[in-house]
Amino acid sequence: MTSIQEEEVKLFGVVPSPFVTRVDIALNLKGVQYKFVEENLGNFSDTLIKYNPVHKKVPVLVHNEKPISESCVILEYIDETWKQNPILPSDPYQRALARFWSNFIDDKFLSAVRKWKVNNEESIEEMEVAFQFLENELNDKFFGGEEIGIVDITAVFIAYWFPIIQEIIGLKLFTNEKFPKLYKWSQDFTNHQAVKEKLPSRETLFAYFRARLETLVVPK
Incomplete structure (x- = not known):
């Protein structure tokens, strides 16, 4: 299994959000190392807006500088990218x-x-x-x-x-x-x-x- 370096995967989020926690859990189940970038709810950073200019909200997963937004979309991306411990059925x-x-x-x-x-x-x-x-x-x-x-x-x-x-x-x-x-x-x-x-x-x-x-x- 290819080693994933922490700096290659970032999760932009806020602690009270269940949508962010969805992504946290999926990454943890997969054993993926990542950096959590905490945003200020109601005053998101320019970096967050740059990564998610359409909805301007968390969570945003950034993998090798490629951003993915919307929690359910991110969950499927995680499952397709890191095959261990699948969270979607194969059938x-x-x-x-x-x-x-x-x-x-x-x-x-x-x-x-x-x-x-x-x-x-x-x-x-x-x-x-x-x-x-x-x-x-x-x-x-x-x-x-x-x-x-x-x-x-x-x-x-x-x-x-x-x-x-x-x-x-x-x-x-x-x-x-x-x-x-x-x-x-x-x-x-x-x-x-x-x-x-x-x-x-x-x-x-x-x-x-x-x-x-x-x-x-x-x-x-």
């Missing part, structure tokens, strides 16, 4: 399903979360429906089977961020009683060594979201 149909559920998490669940404080009732209903679909889909220890895959990584917000947010706003939606398979998955996933090493501290996230309770916005 074309299973690969398509993994992409479908990854998109589902962003399109359905996270869009419902962003409606909070705009239409709470509608937001909760949509989140509950999304949770149930994921509960029904989960048939193994992880969405990727016995090993972590791209759907698990994409769902890091559900496993780690959402329980903190629902505690702050007093919501009891994602519980062991309502979604036992998904709840157990969240525990197994966040306690996996490669994942646990890359999660921001609970205290950091709690303070971050509590300070923004009035205008609760998920950082991207």
Whole structure:
């Protein structure tokens, strides 16, 4: 296996972002050395804007001075570039399903979360429906089977961020009683060594979201 030097791979991000953590986890699972370049949320550097002039946001992965943006695109790039510990199935149909559920998490669940404080009732209903679909889909220890895959990584917000947010706003939606398979998955996933090493501290996230309770916005 070719040795990857740290200076060849950089990840531009902010600590509170689950989208950045997706990339952190994937690189860690692959054993890729990289430099984390921390950006200032709300005041991104000129370098970041240069690398991502279209969306002007994190995460951005820079590999040999070639930038890649958008977390799910970056995850696929990582899997195609470093073949060890694959996070996407080799079977074309299973690969398509993994992409479908990854998109589902962003399109359905996270869009419902962003409606909070705009239409709470509608937001909760949509989140509950999304949770149930994921509960029904989960048939193994992880969405990727016995090993972590791209759907698990994409769902890091559900496993780690959402329980903190629902505690702050007093919501009891994602519980062991309502979604036992998904709840157990969240525990197994966040306690996996490669994942646990890359999660921001609970205290950091709690303070971050509590300070923004009035205008609760998920950082991207």
